[in-house]
Amino acid sequence: MMATSAPSDSTRLSLMQRFRALGLGRWLVIMMPMLWLAAFFFIPFLVVFKISLAEAMISVPPYSPLIEWDPNNAYATLKVTFGNYLFLFESRFYLDAYLSSLRIAGISTFFALLIGFPIAYLIARSGPTARTVLLSLVILPFWTSFLLRVYAWMALLKKNGLVNDVMMSIGLIDQPLQILQTDFAVYLGIVYTYLPFMILPLYTTLEKMDLSLIEAAQDLGAKPWRAFCLVTLPLAKPGIIAGCMLVFIPAVGEYVIPALLGGSDTLMIGRVLWDEFFLNRDWPLASAVAIVMLIVLVGPIMFMRNGNKEAL
Amino acid sequence: MIKGNSWALKLSAGFGFVFLYAPIIALILYSFNESKLVTVWGGWSLKWYGELFRNEQIMNAAWISLKIALISATLAAVLGTLAGFVLSRMRKFRGKTILSGWVTAPLVMPEVITGLSLLLLFVAMESMFGWPAGRGTTTIVIAHTTFCLAYVAVVVQSRLASLDETLEEAAMDLGAKPVSLFFLITLPLISPAILSGWLLSFTLSLDDLVIASFVSGPGNSTLPMVIFSKVRLGVTPEINALATLMILAVSVAVVAAIVIMRRQNRFQGP
Numbered sequence: 001m002m003a004t005s006a007p008s009d010s011t012r013l014s015l016m017q018r019f020r021a022l023g024l025g026r027w028l029v030i031m032m033p034m035l036w037l038a039a040f041f042f043i044p045f046l047v048v049f050k051i052s053l054a055e056a057m058i059s060v061p062p063y064s065p066l067i068e069w070d071p072n073n074a075y076a077t078l079k080v081t082f083g084n085y086l087f088l089f090e091s092r093f094y095l096d097a098y099l100s101s102l103r104i105a106g107i108s109t110f111f112a113l114l115i116g117f118p119i120a121y122l123i124a125r126s127g128p129t130a131r132t133v134l135l136s137l138v139i140l141p142f143w144t145s146f147l148l149r150v151y152a153w154m155a156l157l158k159k160n161g162l163v164n165d166v167m168m169s170i171g172l173i174d175q176p177l178q179i180l181q182t183d184f185a186v187y188l189g190i191v192y193t194y195l196p197f198m199i200l201p202l203y204t205t206l207e208k209m210d211l212s213l214i215e216a217a218q219d220l221g222a223k224p225w226r227a228f229c230l231v232t233l234p235l236a237k238p239g240i241i242a243g244c245m246l247v248f249i250p251a252v253g254e255y256v257i258p259a260l261l262g263g264s265d266t267l268m269i270g271r272v273l274w275d276e277f278f279l280n281r282d283w284p285l286a287s288a289v290a291i292v293m294l295i296v297l298v299g300p301i302m303f304m305r306n307g308n309k310e311a312l
Numbered sequence: 313m314i315k316g317n318s319w320a321l322k323l324s325a326g327f328g329f330v331f332l333y334a335p336i337i338a339l340i341l342y343s344f345n346e347s348k349l350v351t352v353w354g355g356w357s358l359k360w361y362g363e364l365f366r367n368e369q370i371m372n373a374a375w376i377s378l379k380i381a382l383i384s385a386t387l388a389a390v391l392g393t394l395a396g397f398v399l400s401r402m403r404k405f406r407g408k409t410i411l412s413g414w415v416t417a418p419l420v421m422p423e424v425i426t427g428l429s430l431l432l433l434f435v436a437m438e439s440m441f442g443w444p445a446g447r448g449t450t451t452i453v454i455a456h457t458t459f460c461l462a463y464v465a466v467v468v469q470s471r472l473a474s475l476d477e478t479l480e481e482a483a484m485d486l487g488a489k490p491v492s493l494f495f496l497i498t499l500p501l502i503s504p505a506i507l508s509g510w511l512l513s514f515t516l517s518l519d520d521l522v523i524a525s526f527v528s529g530p531g532n533s534t535l536p537m538v539i540f541s542k543v544r545l546g547v548t549p550e551i552n553a554l555a556t557l558m559i560l561a562v563s564v565a566v567v568a569a570i571v572i573m574r575r576q577n578r579f580q581g582p
Contacts, residue, residue, distance in 0.1 A: 029402075030405065033411070033465070034395075034411055044429035051432055061435050061439070115328045118325045122325040137333075138332070139566060140563060140566050141332050143515055143562045143566050144559050144562050155342055155547045156334075250421070255424050260543065273424045287428065290425045290428050301420060304416075
């Protein structure tokens, strides 16, 4: 096997060199996805940024133009306002919303890791058949509707729902607890819906792990727990980072979960943006909220991309 | 030798699986509940399934969503395969880093940001070029294609990375032109990945609420939008029936996909 892998490096080069000969065709293949993503992923952010510098107006579309053209004098004025950003930073409400989103996403990510790690570890150490079955059991909820999985908790957590009924029948509580429409329900919803995103990258790294390293540690006298902390955890780091980022980043901007499971006082920035846009119809302010959220998330996104290209 | 998995590990993993499945099983059970009060058991019944199929609003929305999912999954499969191919098989070119960034970022981008930014783009485009005129199915398809493309690209890229290049090299040495090489060798080899990317895109499109809410127009409510407007007011038995049917369809598809993938792997080696 070693002998065949050596020359493949040189042919790999020639394979790529031969693609170079394609010229125009190659150019087309590159440009199609590139142009699509430029037009519908990248440029939209520029538009959001532009509109975040405008003022809300009662018109169609409901914001002031950035460049005002005076046809009589052939004179254009650039109208830029940072008022939306100033408003965001001056108002306690938005700052609280950002902080509380980061807190909720962070705590949920931690619990997803706590629940996801044993599952990923067990799957990685199972035999081939058990592995396929268990892995499918993790993937199945991931394919099932996100919205419906959040909805499933509504029936469970209601005042007369299953969770309260069970707890009352075993005498844990005397009267139903208010679980739905609390922050706790939001934590639960995020951990639940994002759990597969945590398990899959963890499994990928744990599967590749060399078990003889743990054996070696144990042979040298390390207790299982110590071997876990000193050997398994550091080796699983890329998977842990990937899993945590895949949960944390989208959870910060989550709208559906706080809207369905959270109370009216559950403050999350995704919900604030939604309300600003759909209820107050303040497009420029919603844009500013989005831009600040993007800036907050650029760090974690870069961290995810650089830290573990393999685990993804 | 390391001992078998300890009971503590099995117990905590078992707890995790119960956590994953209990809500889904409860939802399925409730869908067969006769009583209108979802959580009070009133005996077995299929009545809510009948109600579901008689509900025109839900049926219309389901039809719209299916159409959108079919078109966007197909577009995303084509563009995503190209992107995945470019990223793993083409030599470094200017913009490759940018492309790989644009492919991975949509995977984690909060949906409210994607939705808002696409809507603002469509509004700006309409006032500049007059297209897309208004918002509806077309704008939802564009939006869904964009974020599904990323998923297809990642799946295809990882499949290409794990693929032995010797087959492609052999075909080249035998004189295959790059285009026929792609269609005769590479494409069949990555077709399971493209198929699973397509299926993933299809389910993601069918499931999307937030982005569709931003970019859809009046009269174009997708299924998740209708579900959301109903469940916001509380638990409804028809939605339980709908959820059960969707979970059933997805389970069948996933199990079939896993069986197909396993068979493919057996033929092509690990």
